[in-house]
Amino acid sequence: MLVGGCAGVLLPEGDLLRDVYLRGSPATPTVALTFDDGPNGRCTEAVLDALRDVGAPATFFVLGENVAREQDDALLARMAREGHTIGVHSETHAVRPLFLRGATAAELGAARAAVDAALARAGVLERPAITLFRPPFGFLTNAAAEAAREAGFHIVEWTVSVGDWERGRRPEEISEAILARARPGDVIVLHDGDLTHHRSLERCRDRPNAAATVRLLVPALLARGLRPAPLPEVLGLAGASGAVVSPSATRWPDSGAHEPPSSDGDPSRSRSRGVVGRSGSLPAQAPAV
Numbered sequence: 001m002l003v004g005g006c007a008g009v010l011l012p013e014g015d016l017l018r019d020v021y022l023r024g025s026p027a028t029p030t031v032a033l034t035f036d037d038g039p040n041g042r043c044t045e046a047v048l049d050a051l052r053d054v055g056a057p058a059t060f061f062v063l064g065e066n067v068a069r070e071q072d073d074a075l076l077a078r079m080a081r082e083g084h085t086i087g088v089h090s091e092t093h094a095v096r097p098l099f100l101r102g103a104t105a106a107e108l109g110a111a112r113a114a115v116d117a118a119l120a121r122a123g124v125l126e127r128p129a130i131t132l133f134r135p136p137f138g139f140l141t142n143a144a145a146e147a148a149r150e151a152g153f154h155i156v157e158w159t160v161s162v163g164d165w166e167r168g169r170r171p172e173e174i175s176e177a178i179l180a181r182a183r184p185g186d187v188i189v190l191h192d193g194d195l196t197h198h199r200s201l202e203r204c205r206d207r208p209n210a211a212a213t214v215r216l217l218v219p220a221l222l223a224r225g226l227r228p229a230p231l232p233e234v235l236g237l238a239g240a241s242g243a244v245v246s247p248s249a250t251r252w253p254d255s256g257a258h259e260p261p262s263s264d265g266d267p268s269r270s271r272s273r274g275v276v277g278r279s280g281s282l283p284a285q286a287p288a289v
């Protein structure tokens, strides 16, 4: 179902994109740091340590299957207690469920329940509502959008992705590539995990660059006047603590003129991402990779 090389964007049907967010207002000098595919043991711990040391908030789009291992409960609790936002990246990182409303609803429900249970086990009494969903590979379907909306989720894509998952990359390269592109309102994606492999309980094996990238990137962003801020604040979502309502936050298909996220997406077997019609048969965005 996922193929690359398809030019152009197939406009979705109906109001598919009503609750899809790409970026915040370009008039506000903030950016959002986001991490996908965790929680993942020592890699996530190292990222949390780095964020603490540089004083930056982030959003973690976790996989329910990773959370449900019950090995990272304390890390989930740290996210909540240290001012980060927890969203879900589905239960399994599979694409197939996104073509079925019921299957997506099940994935979202399982992931949300897994996070809540982990926080409860870790003794977090005031548990945050989980309302942000980043689909696996950023892949968007009508069925998934409907399921997300029904379950009270906002869908969040991204605008800056520089292939942080690629082998052989160094933190300096990743940070510089992000800095070359980052503009006010951007949503930056990095990875603290690798799908559901979860191989970093004893040492950070999967994503050894993530924490070091944070330590390089955040001071450099600040030096340019770009402040990492909570994703709900950057997107101007109501109800976010300290949220600044920014009507010009870009949702598809508002001011972005149907421009897809200008990125090459997630680590994936197939790196295509796309908006598909109700038939679910036509990937639309041409990936950059």
Ligand SMILES: [Zn+2]
Pocket: 036, 037, 089, 093, 136, 137, 195, 266, 267
């Ligand atoms: Zn992912």
